[in-house]
Amino acid sequence: MNLQFVLMQLFNGLILGSLYVLLALGLSIIFGMLGIINFAHGAFFMLGAYAAYTITAYVIPDFWLALVCVPVLMAIFGAFCEMVLFRRLYELPSLYIMLLTFGLMLVLQDAVRLLFGSMGVPFSTPKSLTGMVNLGFMYYPSYRLFLIVVTSLTACAVWLFLSKTKLGCIIRAGTDNPKMLEALGIDISKTMTLVVGLGAGLAGLAGVLAAPIQNVRPLMGMDLLVDCFVVVVIGGMGSLGGSVVGGLIVGQIIAIGVMVWPPMANTLIYFFMAAFLLVRPRGLFGREAFHE
Amino acid sequence: MHRAQLAMLTSFFALALMFPLVAPYVALASEILIFALLAMSYDLVLGYGGMLSFGHAAFFGIGAYTTGILLIRVFPSVPVALLGAVCVSSLAAAFVGYASIRRHGIYFTMVTLAFAQMFYFIAFKWTGLTGGDDGLQGVPRPNIGPIDLHPEINLYYFILALVIVSMFVIVRVVHSPMGTALQALRENRNRAMSVGYNVDKFKLVAFVISGCFAGLAGGLYALLLNMVPLGSLHWTTSGEVVVMNITGGMATLFGPVIGAVSIILLRDTISNYTDAWSLFMGLIFMIAVFGFRDGIAGFFQKKIIPRASEILRRAFPRKR
Numbered sequence: 001m002n003l004q005f006v007l008m009q010l011f012n013g014l015i016l017g018s019l020y021v022l023l024a025l026g027l028s029i030i031f032g033m034l035g036i037i038n039f040a041h042g043a044f045f046m047l048g049a050y051a052a053y054t055i056t057a058y059v060i061p062d063f064w065l066a067l068v069c070v071p072v073l074m075a076i077f078g079a080f081c082e083m084v085l086f087r088r089l090y091e092l093p094s095l096y097i098m099l100l101t102f103g104l105m106l107v108l109q110d111a112v113r114l115l116f117g118s119m120g121v122p123f124s125t126p127k128s129l130t131g132m133v134n135l136g137f138m139y140y141p142s143y144r145l146f147l148i149v150v151t152s153l154t155a156c157a158v159w160l161f162l163s164k165t166k167l168g169c170i171i172r173a174g175t176d177n178p179k180m181l182e183a184l185g186i187d188i189s190k191t192m193t194l195v196v197g198l199g200a201g202l203a204g205l206a207g208v209l210a211a212p213i214q215n216v217r218p219l220m221g222m223d224l225l226v227d228c229f230v231v232v233v234i235g236g237m238g239s240l241g242g243s244v245v246g247g248l249i250v251g252q253i254i255a256i257g258v259m260v261w262p263p264m265a266n267t268l269i270y271f272f273m274a275a276f277l278l279v280r281p282r283g284l285f286g287r288e289a290f291h292e
Numbered sequence: 293m294h295r296a297q298l299a300m301l302t303s304f305f306a307l308a309l310m311f312p313l314v315a316p317y318v319a320l321a322s323e324i325l326i327f328a329l330l331a332m333s334y335d336l337v338l339g340y341g342g343m344l345s346f347g348h349a350a351f352f353g354i355g356a357y358t359t360g361i362l363l364i365r366v367f368p369s370v371p372v373a374l375l376g377a378v379c380v381s382s383l384a385a386a387f388v389g390y391a392s393i394r395r396h397g398i399y400f401t402m403v404t405l406a407f408a409q410m411f412y413f414i415a416f417k418w419t420g421l422t423g424g425d426d427g428l429q430g431v432p433r434p435n436i437g438p439i440d441l442h443p444e445i446n447l448y449y450f451i452l453a454l455v456i457v458s459m460f461v462i463v464r465v466v467h468s469p470m471g472t473a474l475q476a477l478r479e480n481r482n483r484a485m486s487v488g489y490n491v492d493k494f495k496l497v498a499f500v501i502s503g504c505f506a507g508l509a510g511g512l513y514a515l516l517l518n519m520v521p522l523g524s525l526h527w528t529t530s531g532e533v534v535v536m537n538i539t540g541g542m543a544t545l546f547g548p549v550i551g552a553v554s555i556i557l558l559r560d561t562i563s564n565y566t567d568a569w570s571l572f573m574g575l576i577f578m579i580a581v582f583g584f585r586d587g588i589a590g591f592f593q594k595k596i597i598p599r600a601s602e603i604l605r606r607a608f609p610r611k612r
Contacts, residue, residue, distance in 0.1 A: 037398050088582065095344055096581050098401070099538060102531060103577025110571035226409045226527070229402035237399070263417040270410030274391050277403065281394045 004138050009255045015144050015213070017251020018151035022206035023224060024231045024243035025158055026199030032175035032238040033195040034086070036094045039101040041228070042221030043108040044200045048074050048207020049216045050112055053121050063126035063212075071205040078200020082193045090192075105222070113218040120217030147209050154205060158198075159240055171195060175238055227254075227266075230273045236286025245284060304546075308452055316560065318444040322451050322516050324556045326509050329455045331536040331548035332462055333505035338534070339543030340466060341498045342478035344401045347388060347408030348533045351381040351503040353525030354411060355510025357422055360431040360520045368434040370441065374454075374511045381507020382500050384411070389499035393492050405527060412525040428520040441515070451512050458505050463545060465501055474498050475543075528570065535573060538580045541587025550588045 023045060030038045038044075051073055052066040081104065089097045129143040162168035174181045174191050182188045207221075214220055227250060235246025250269050257265030276283075308325075315321035334348050355377035362373040392403040415422045422428055433441040441447050465471050477484035477491045485491050514520045523529060532555060540551020555576075562572055580587075586594060 031398065035398070037401060085578075092585070094398070096585065098344065098398075099534065100578055100581045102534075103574040103581065106528075106531070106570045106574030106577065108574075110568050110574065114568055114571070222527075226406055229406050233395075233399060233402055233406070267410055267413045267417070270406055270413075273403070273406055277391050277394060 006259065007138055008140070009259050010252065011140055011144070012258075013252040013255025014248070015147055015251070016254055017248040018148055019206050019210055019224065020228055020231045020247035020250055021155055021244050022151055022202050022209075023228045024235065024247050025155065025240065026202040027228055028232055028235075028237055028240070028243045029162075029171070029175075029195055030199040031232075033171065033178070033192055034090075034094070034097065036097045036101065037229075038196075038199065039098060039225070040081070040104040040108065041101075041199065041203055042223075042225030043105040044074055044078060044203035044221070045207045045210070045224060046112065046218060046221035047077070047108060048204030049123070049211040049214075049220065050116060050121070050207075051204070052208040052211045053116075053123055053216055056123070057121075067205075067208050070208045071201040074204025074207070075197040075201030078203075079193045079197035081200070082196035086196065087189065087192070109218050109222065116218070118218060120215045120220075123211040123216050125212040143212060147213070150205075150209060154202070155240075155244055158202070162240065167194070227269065230269050232283070233273055234276050234283055236283030239285035242283060242285035300546075305456075308456075312445055312448050318448055319516060320556070320560055322444065322448045323513075324553050325448070325451050325455050326512050326516065327532075327536065327556050328549040328552040329458055329512075330506055330509040331533055331540065331552040332459060332545060333502045333509065334533045334537055335542065335545055335548045336462065336465065336474075336498050336502040338537055339545075339548075340471060340474050340478065341495055343393075343495060343499070344534075345392075345404040345499075346401055346527060346530050346534070347392075347404035347406075348502075348506055349525055349527060349529035350388065350408040350411045351385050351506035352510040352513070352529060352533075353415065353520075354384050355381040355507030356514040356520040356524050357415060357428060357510075358507070359511035359514040360428040361421065363431055363434070363514075364428070368432060370434060370436050370515065374508060377507045377511035377514075378504050379507075381510065382504040385500045385503020385506075386496070389496045389503070393495050393499065405530070408525070408527060408530060412522075412527070415522060415525050422520075422522075425522055427522050428514075431514050431518050431520065433515055433518065447516065451516070454508065454512065458508060459545075459549075462501075462505065465498075466545060470494065470497065531577075532573065535577050535580065537587075539576065539584065539587055541589030541591075541593075544587070544589040544593075547587045547589030554588065 023041060026044075027038060027041050030036070030041070048070050051070045052063075055066040055069060056063060085100060085104070086097055089100060125141075125143045129146050131142050132139040133142045133145055160168075162172060170181065170186055170191055171194070174186075174188060174195075178188055181191075210220070228247075231246040231250045232243065233246075234249060235242030235244075250272075253269050253272055254265050257268040311324075312318045312321045315324070330348070330352055334345075337343050337345050337348070358377040358380040359373040362376045363370075367373070388404060388407045392400050392407065395403055416424055418424070433447070435441065436450075439446065439450070441450060473484070473489055474494050476487075477489060477494060481491060510524065513524065536551035536555050537548045538551070539554065540549065541547025555573075558572070558576075559569055563569055584591070
């Protein structure tokens, strides 16, 4: 095992971590506002990848177009789901919305499987990003570097949006106390639509970005989603920093696991989570009594 | 016991005894029984404990794998294998429960699902022990003393006997002081705590009991199929158990049984026509959440039974 290989794996862990970050951010924002786990989040991610495939294969073969369109389309789809489905269940215990998203996930996954087949579809790296980049100490695929850059920019943008804009301020207030927000005369249902749309958009973006490097197949989202649960349990729900740090940690654990003992790479994060729960039940940045 | 309850129990036993004659094939009847037990064990966690666990398949699958491995490699005796399954599943439930009950609500759901995935990945990768993706093949059905389990009908009555005993135990647990305490803390955690109950301990005990019966169901499943499919550990199995509880009616004990019967029968029927079962299951999930939250049992209790008694009352007015 030489240094080159180790660095390569750590970078691959960073790639995986970036996808986790995008998904966990959306999961965490939706959780904060609605108080639910969105089981359909992995399905949104998968839909994003398939939407990118459909656009590049059947409409205009342009990756950049897909990169811009798909997150917007997924955000609209997420907002639509919120308005048509989730909204009817806010009065009930949050259990029911979670079960609804679980059903939605099954329906979306199986519908995609029936449409495109369970084997997955081919998706090639965009031409302008096919080469390798010399980082000085090693060569690394330029598409993967691009992915890291886009994810970091997106994470920064989400952070700026939530911490510096009025709308972001409303979302953060809604996360802390939705009832108080409503009492102050803010239409919370619009904020909820926006939040689910934002989360779905982020998942869609992750889907497009993942399409060239992962197999585009119906179950791609669910596998990643469960890993994201580990991410938010470690990072702490309702904290952007927690999602980012947790995502990067879990990505690195898997990368290191692949180097040390490949068959157990995916199992390692669950052991880590179990150990973590015993030491810090609330996660790294989890707040006390937050949706508990 | 009320006369109505007695009548219901008697008709249930009569139905269960005759079921293999009515069901499309005997193995389906056995499968329904097994899933009825699994769904009923889960009712302890979701319905009575108020904990939405998405990892119940873990204990079912662990029970199935333990039974299979014990029968193939260690000792060809059904009671020993089932006992082993119950013990190992209870241990696994104690481990998962201890780590996950520290988190409440939503976190609990995520942690249980993540642990279930951990067991799934272990079974998937440890091909030497579990057969990996192909499942554990060739689980034998050795005789128990003079009883030959090879005819499906014999196995059905063996499973029925165990399921009835388990259901009896589960009913006793629910109506025991522990069961009532469990319901109290589901309704109002803070009040139960201030009265002096150790909330987490009660939850953990319920979780372990539930895991123990899920393990028994898994062991019976391995006997029934003569193999252990990897899918028994998959989260879709957990999802099916949840949907059985919701469609049947939570916290009623007989609701999940009705749910299991309807879901397994529906799955068997639908898979004759199409392979899109999970599409249908997703739709059932959504319909159940929107329009059928009390489940079939609640529907009967709220709509059918009052209406029937109303009709009866009108038909046979009380003489003054």
